[in-house]
Amino acid sequence: MVDVRKEEHGFAESDPGFEAERAERVRLVDAFLAAMGEADNPGTSRKFGSFMRELTGQQQDRFWETRVEGDDDGVLVFADGRHGWERSFRYSDRPTTPDDEIPPNRLADALRAILDENGVERPAELR
Numbered sequence: 001m002v003d004v005r006k007e008e009h010g011f012a013e014s015d016p017g018f019e020a021e022r023a024e025r026v027r028l029v030d031a032f033l034a035a036m037g038e039a040d041n042p043g044t045s046r047k048f049g050s051f052m053r054e055l056t057g058q059q060q061d062r063f064w065e066t067r068v069e070g071d072d073d074g075v076l077v078f079a080d081g082r083h084g085w086e087r088s089f090r091y092s093d094r095p096t097t098p099d100d101e102i103p104p105n106r107l108a109d110a111l112r113a114i115l116d117e118n119g120v121e122r123p124a125e126l127r
Contacts, residue, residue, distance in 0.1 A: 021101070024104040025104050025107055028108055028126065030081070031111075032114070032123070033079070034123065035123045036064075036114075036118075039118070041079065042119070045063055045065065046061065047060075047063060047078075062079040063076050063078045066117065067113075068106055069109075073086050073087050075102060083102065084100060084101065085100065085102055111126055
């Protein structure tokens with residue numbers, strides 16, 4: 001049986017545009033995390049409940065948050081690379097439809113805002 005939902009929503013490998021956007025988001029977040037890491041990660045917040053991860057020897061859930069002009073929703077970027085609209089993290093750490101995925105240009109705006117808010121120099125990928 002064919003999973004129609006995958007074909008309709010673009011989560012199949014046969015959707016090159018979707019895969020290209022996802023690769024671009026990964027590239028942007030990697031550059032952002034490297035710049036923040038070099039600056040000793042200023043401005044991070046700890047996700048409520050992440051003390052359980054700390055107690056079990058795991059990395060804490062830490063994140064940055066910002067608003068993007070023109071959007072009602074905030075953008076969250078976690079120190080482990082997860083990222084997306086604030087509302088999507090209320091329900092799941094993974095997007096369920098393409099609408100849950102932040103467009104690369106909006107993500108780039110958010111990453112630049114977070115860097116600027118924390119006085120961190122922008123890497124070349126985010127200038």
